[in-house]
Amino acid sequence: MTGRVAGTLSTAQLAELGRTEGDAATLAALSAGQHTRRLLLLRVLFDAIPAAPPEAAARAAEHTALLESAEHAAPEAARRVLFYPLTGTWAERCAHRLTTGAGAAAVRDLAHLGGLAAAAAIRAGLDFRIRTTVTAGRVALPTLGALNTASPDGGPVELSAHAGRLTVRLPDEAPVSLRPDPAGRWRSGDPRWIGLHTLDGGPRPVLLDDLDPGRPVPRQAGQAPPAHALRPAERAHWSGLWREALPLLRLGGAARAAELTLLNCIVPLLRPAEEQQGHISSTSPGAFGAVLASAPPNAAQLAAGLTHELQHAKLAAVGTLNPxxxxxxxxxxxxxxxxxxxxxxxxxxxxxxxxxxxxxxxxxxxxxxxxxxxxxxxxxxxxxxxxxxxxxxxxxxxxxxxxxxxxxxxxxxxxxxxxxxxxxxxxxxxxxxxxxxxxxxxxxxxxxxxxxx
Known part of the structure; x- marks a missing residue:
């Protein structure tokens, strides 16, 4: 007789999940399995960096070193960025492009490693100074927000941190300084900075991520994250739907409320023009903890959509541990x-x-x-x-x-x-x-x- 592999789910946990339930320990086991998978993916990505052009590879090595320093100094803080759902879809895409010789596309993707390393390092409380480049008119800092810039794609950016303040410097533009407010949201008086919007009131804060370049794109035609940040009124609309959906999820059963602990972010989608009254949602295997969704017509549809998509996330995580x-x-x-x-x-x-x-x-x-x-x-x-x-x-x-x-x-x-x-x-x-x-x-x-x- 062979024993169950360490780290896999017990028979009791499988039955619990099969009933669409899952206590805190079982849900934590699903998350732990996905976190292990993420670390392996990042190792694959880091091993592929030498395939990039020499200048990009050297800059990425600097970013990797900072990321590893952050993870060593404050693992829990750094892993808020490493285990962020959209880090996974970015890392998968970047590793694939590096290993298949995708050239300029791989270099553009690899530039995001700088913003990712800076976000992890500032959360870990490190002082640092690194170089990166502009991508699609932005300097994105995962889990924090993004800075809009007129600098061209590939233009140089310097990111530095000292005493908990993060500064972004671009040529011919005034530097932008960022600090966290008491709630942990990163703020700046500069209008070019767009902080991520947070949906509060659930078991954990959930980011409404309309900024991260790692956002997955659904395979169905016409479904895509908006290229622009949501307008304040659109963000407020999402907050209202979220507040109204939470009591419905609690009414829908203890399991529905409990599995919200798996949700890190919602990625807003644009609805196809011919389906403006509809509601679309999906998950991505590489972005455990993210739900992609268009703004639903009401809170009940949001609650139902989250219920639906979180089952897909749970089942995918089960299959990783126990085929x-x-x-x-x-x-x-x-x-x-x-x-x-x-x-x-x-x-x-x-x-x-x-x-x-x-x-x-x-x-x-x-x-x-x-x-x-x-x-x-x-x-x-x-x-x-x-x-x-x-x-x-x-x-x-x-x-x-x-x-x-x-x-x-x-x-x-x-x-x-x-x-x-x-x-x-x-x-x-x-x-x-x-x-x-x-x-x-x-x-x-x-x-x-x-x-x-």
């Missing part, structure tokens, strides 16, 4: 929430997210006072509940589930059964069943050949 299956990438499965065939992993992810949503909407349906809001919640619960029920047989019958995967999927099925009571008011299940069956019929007409329902 759940060895199914291939072929897209052949019917998923009632998508018009296209899905690979097995996509089917599992979608079912897991919709299972959490079924529970969230049920709790809202039982707890909200407004009759119209309750009806909306029951309708959403019914649809999610039946959608998950329609695909659970395919998940449970998969031949290439690991032992851990069987534990996880069995727990999903148990949770799904629990959510059958109390039943929604008469009519909601009838309409939801008709919706799911119609979706199946349409899908079979388009994709029945060589697929699985």
């Amino acid at each position: 759940l299956h060895h199914e291939g990438p072929r897209a052949r499965h019917w998923a009632p929430w998508r018009p296209d065939p899905r690979p097995f992993d996509g089917l599992l992810h979608g079912a897991y997210a919709h299972l959490a949503l079924a529970g969230f909407w049920q709790r809202l349906a039982l707890g909200l006072r407004d009759p119209g809001a309750r009806e909306t919640a029951w309708a959403a619960h019914s649809r999610c509940q039946l959608q998950v029920g329609a695909v659970l047989p395919a998940l449970r019958a998969a031949r290439r589930l690991t032992d851990d995967g069987r534990v996880f999927v069995r727990a999903m099925a148990e949770r799904h059964e629990q959510l059958g009571s109390p039943a929604p008011p008469e009519g909601h299940l009838v309409r939801a069943r008709a919706y799911v069956e119609t979706a199946r019929t349409v899908w079979l007409r388009e994709h029945a050949r060589d697929t699985v329902t």
